[in-house]
Amino acid sequence: MIDYKLDADGVATLTWNVADRPMNVLNKASIAAFAEAVERAIGDPNVKGVIITSSRPEFVAGGDLDLIRGIKDVQESMDCSGPISRILRRLETSKKPFVAAINGSALGGGLEICLACHHRIVADSPIIQLGLPEVTLGLLPAAGGTQRLPRMIGIKKALPYLLEGRKADPAKALEAGIVDAVVPQAELLSRARDWLLATPAEAAIKPWDRKDFRFPGGAPQSPASIQIFFAVSGSLLSKTQGNFPAPEAILACIYDGCQVDLDTGLRIEQRQFARLATSQSTKNMIRLLFNDMNEANRLAGRSKAVPKRSFEKIGILGAGMMGAGLAHVASMAGLDVVLLDVSRDAAEKGKAYGANILEGQVARGRLAGSVRDAALERVTPTTNYADLADCDLVIEAVFEDRAIKAEVTRRAEAEMRDDAIFASNTSTLPISGLASVSKRPSRFVGMHFFSPAEKMPLVEIIRGVATSEETIAEALDFAKRIRKTPIVVNDCPSFYANxxxxxxxxxxxxxxxxxxxxxxxxxxxxxxxxxxxxxxxxxxxxxxxxxxxxxxxxxxxxxxxxxxxxxxxxxxxxxxxxxxxxxxxxxxxxxxxxxxxxxxxxxxxxxxxxxxxxxxxxxxxxxxxxxxxxxxxxxxxxxxxxxxxxxxxxxxxxxxxxxxxxxxxxxxxxxxxxxxxxxxxxxxxxxxxxxxxxxxxxxxxxxxxx
Structure with missing residues (x-):
């Protein structure tokens, strides 16, 4: 799990490689292997410094949530989080320099490993994310994150990362002071090695272990910090209504832990983590937001007997708010879109809806103009049903009126390929009844998107009495293609969600x-x-x-x-x-x-x-x-x-x-x-x-x- 290599210059490289998991995660086995490698490096007089890196696309993704979800009592919590907290404290007080060579995303426990190192270098890649997102799952960073980050960058700057789970790309992490250098990916290990060889052992002391340490931005007891704590605690209560204990526990860790030495602060963090790890709300959030969500997004319930369907072009009937939103979502997913309405002006207005969204993103610097132009180029406004002839899927998004839906269904199916899917975006009308006018009801399915379609992540895939399993499977493929989370429901008035x-x-x-x-x-x-x-x-x-x-x-x-x-x-x-x-x-x-x-x-x-x-x-x-x-x-x-x-x-x-x-x-x-x-x-x-x-x-x- 941890590859160990020592070169002739005394630089030891510890490379994370948890081969039996999809990503590098912190679990009992990997933490034990990491602790053994760290102790080996510290105990070897030939080792002058240590690089910690990864051979996987990510650095370390964080803790094993299945392990955390299984915690039953405080002792199990301490047994779970204590070992990694202790080895990181051992690492930073070893008097040997450690450098984190961050080759990929470092989240949660992964970033906490980096924070304990004496120097952090990250590869210059826009897909790399650094952060402590534990709060989003009802947890808190339990390997020193609530203690080290405020001591590194100050309490005020640390709060968004800890209380909101904010993530940063390499450039923003450097600006915030979370990392010390951003370098080209190809130079990552060599630059880490150069830093070690240029750093004397006596320099491997963290600022908070020096007698003259001062909190960046002001001490926890300073008037400015006290004002921050009061403001944040009031805002938290307003937002959470006391239902989400993690933000309050994190704030307690910072307030109490940052007024004492780091070792005491780490013990405070461990106690607060145990409070969360044994709570029902945290277990609920891990199960729902991680386990269940991952299963849904990987289409765990999809029939394995049906080959995966690829989509290149779709049609949308109706260019109102829903149809326009769907056209925008599909075009951003790389699909060609035929956006059809009763008049050219209505269809053009639907395309303009997506253009306005994209213009706003470009203006805020969140999207390149070339991406905007390519997405708009993929949307074709029309009034001609013949333009649906080569579509893989046609989605009806017209008024909740059976007669109108029946008319557009007949006109669309007259032009569609036999293997194309017809989907109704109805929110209440039973699919089996709407499919009664279809000449191929087995290829008729409900796809209930939620408004506004460009923001809401859910789609209800509704099985009518005649809908084939093949159609359901392919509808799931389409949902994944446009980055929606699908659920499958059987037919009834209003379906499930409504x-x-x-x-x-x-x-x-x-x-x-x-x-x-x-x-x-x-x-x-x-x-x-x-x-x-x-x-x-x-x-x-x-x-x-x-x-x-x-x-x-x-x-x-x-x-x-x-x-x-x-x-x-x-x-x-x-x-x-x-x-x-x-x-x-x-x-x-x-x-x-x-x-x-x-x-x-x-x-x-x-x-x-x-x-x-x-x-x-x-x-x-x-x-x-x-x-x-x-x-x-x-x-x-x-x-x-x-x-x-x-x-x-x-x-x-x-x-x-x-x-x-x-x-x-x-x-x-x-x-x-x-x-x-x-x-x-x-x-x-x-x-x-x-x-x-x-x-x-x-x-x-x-x-x-x-």
């Missing part, structure tokens, strides 16, 4: 009609960790849109349709009051011309506030549990799998990652408690809170989703 997510705004409107204070409803949404409070969210997506979906459901189900508690609220807001949402400046909120928003004062006139109010926790439970319950019904009905349900909730509507996704919440809360709450609520809302038998069976047998 169906489960709708419970959040529906429950908010239901409580509003019951007389629950709207401020209480909104605060509960914030405290729960949702991206937006529910009534504000309705204004963003438009009450008019939800109203249209309600009317369509009534038409589709006819006499079988059951009125829902939120129906009357939507009818009042849309039909009687014309308060459609933010787009009109009038919804559950008012939107003053000077900016911002405030709850509409007239709400109390139409939805009188009851004398007795529920607790904040009761409102939070209703908002959150209703989503999980509907997701569980989707699993019980075979609409979606467990992993895809959780990923869909995270990427589709921002369900909190610390809960592990919408089904992860059920495991976190515990089925007995969840069932008890739902049974209590079903007394006045039997349809919404009816517990599926699957959950009762799971509770009886002690099973969980994960």
């Amino acid at each position: 169906r489960a997510f709708a419970m959040y705004p529906y429950e908010a409107m239901t409580m509003l009609a019951e007389g629950v204070n709207p401020n209480l409803i909104e605060n509960a949404g914030r405290v729960a960790g949702m991206p937006m409070p529910p009534l504000a969210l309705i204004d963003e997506v438009s009450a008019e849109l939800l109203h249209k979906a309600m009317k369509q459901a009534r038409l589709d189900r006819g006499a079988a349709y059951r009125a829902q508690p939120q129906d009357a609220v939507l009818e009042l807001m849309v039909e009687s009051l014309q308060r459609l949402g933010r787009k009109t400046g009038r919804g559950f909120y008012d939107y003053p011309s000077e900016g911002g928003r405030k709850l509409w004062a007239g709400l109390a006139d139409h939805f009188p506030i009851a004398n007795k109010q529920p607790s904040l926790e009761e409102v939070r439970e209703r908002l959150m549990y209703s989503q999980s319950l509907e997701a569980a019904r989707c699993v019980a009905e075979g609409i979606v799998g467990v992993r895809d349900a959780d990923i869909g909730s995270l990427l589709g509507w921002g369900f909190p990652s610390f809960l592990g996704g919408v089904l992860g919440q059920i495991d976190t809360v515990g089925l007995p408690r969840m069932i008890a709450v739902c049974d209590r609520l079903s007394g006045h809302m039997p349809e919404r809170y009816a517990v599926p038998q699957m959950l009762r069976d799971m509770a009886a047998s002690g099973r969980t989703f994960h």
Whole structure:
């Protein structure tokens, strides 16, 4: 795992090469091998200095998350993180110079190895990233990162890297003081060797081990630093609502650890890491954000019997916001795009949507003009269906109207190749019904993208009753090609994501009609960790849109349709009051011309506030549990799998990652408690809170989703 080489000049080279893993990672075996190599170099009198580098494309990717996820108690946490922390401290106090020759990305524990070295040289490559992203997975750097980085570059400059997981390319890392030199890739090892040969052993002392050490930018107890800590802690609480413990633990490490010597600071870091590593929220985040996400992105559920499909050219029917966004995404992925609409002006306007995005990126220096020009060249606006003849895939992104969708389906299929896929971007209409007009329903699939398409990472791939497994597999290939994360769901009205997510705004409107204070409803949404409070969210997506979906459901189900508690609220807001949402400046909120928003004062006139109010926790439970319950019904009905349900909730509507996704919440809360709450609520809302038998069976047998 660590190749050891000593040359005639006394330079030892320790090369990371964890051959049994896809990348160099820190696990028990690799840490032990690294510790053995470091001790060997320190103990050999012939060694004058040591280079640490890698033979893999990356330097070291960080800790083995499977190992961390398996930690059960504090002692296991100490056994996991302690060895690497100790060997890095041994390395930096060995009185022999160590230099990190960073050939590729160094993240997490990889960068912590570099920080412990006496000198850091990185190859000049734009794809190299340096950073400490542990916070994004509910963790903290546990090999000295919270202690060394603030001592190197100052507390203020270190905070974004530690609290936000910010990453830097070599040039920015040099500017920040994280590395000491950026050199051509071919010169990396020779320049590291030159530095060692020119550095006397007595110079191999880190600044914080000298008596005259002073914190860059001010000591932790200085007025400027105290002000930073106060400001950051207040901002953190506002952002996390106390749901994400990692940023708070990192701030505690910095505040407490930087007021004492490094060895004590490292012990503080170890204790805080143990607090996180044993928490359920961290395990939820690692499982969802790393394990599950990686499986989805590598298409783990794709049929292996179907050959991989390559895509060169696609067609998009409809150049509105969704179609235009998809055209932009596909063109940036290197695909030729036929963007079709009823008029040339509409199609050109759709292309201009992508051009505006690209112009902004060029203006901010994030994109080269040549890349912009090439992407725009790949988009062909048209009104002619014959231009679809050589497309591999055609995506319909027109209005949610069956008649319009049927017309464009027939006209497109008349021109398409037999092996091409036809995909509908419908968000609510069942795919099997839309496919009934297709002359080849086996090649008809749902691909529900989320708006705005250029930002939202999720796509729901919907299997109709006639959709072939080959079509599903190829749709997954396309999702990967355009860098979207796909989930596969079976057909039903609203599919999975919209169906489960709708419970959040529906429950908010239901409580509003019951007389629950709207401020209480909104605060509960914030405290729960949702991206937006529910009534504000309705204004963003438009009450008019939800109203249209309600009317369509009534038409589709006819006499079988059951009125829902939120129906009357939507009818009042849309039909009687014309308060459609933010787009009109009038919804559950008012939107003053000077900016911002405030709850509409007239709400109390139409939805009188009851004398007795529920607790904040009761409102939070209703908002959150209703989503999980509907997701569980989707699993019980075979609409979606467990992993895809959780990923869909995270990427589709921002369900909190610390809960592990919408089904992860059920495991976190515990089925007995969840069932008890739902049974209590079903007394006045039997349809919404009816517990599926699957959950009762799971509770009886002690099973969980994960």
